Amino acid sequence: MAQSNAGLAIKYFFGDFVGGVVxxxxxxYTRGLMQAGRWxxxxxxxxxxxxxxxxxxxxLFVPMYGETEWSGRIISFGVRFTMLIVRGVGVLVWGVGALALFVFYLIAPPLAVIGILYNAVGSIAS
Structure with missing residues (x-):
């Protein structure tokens, strides 16, 4: 039995649009959260x-340029240790930024709903 165009439009509206919103x-918070966590x-x-x-x-303990004297080993260790600290700070900053974006991903929808409700109530009250 064929359905009318209006019936199909209502079916697709409630099935796709409203279903997608719901x-x-x-x-x-399921599949999207897993993707954000992997990212x-x-x-x-x-x-x-x-x-x-x-x-x-x-x-860290490998001498630079194949230097085998103690002075070369100490200088190599100092340079590599300094670079390790500087690069470690870079990795830490990068990781904290990624964690901050992940936390923002978690709290963005509730904050959006709160903002919408706050502005809706404010516009109704005034």
């Missing part, structure tokens, strides 16, 4: 790869 918070972890590991922190840590 299911959006469910997606946001945050990936951003942290990307910072480690980009800044090479783990490579500098692995080679």
């Amino acid at each position: 299911l959006f918070p469910v997606w946001w 945050a972890v990936g951003a942290f590991s990307s910072a480690n790869r980009t800044l090479g922190w783990s490579i500098w840590a692995k080679n």
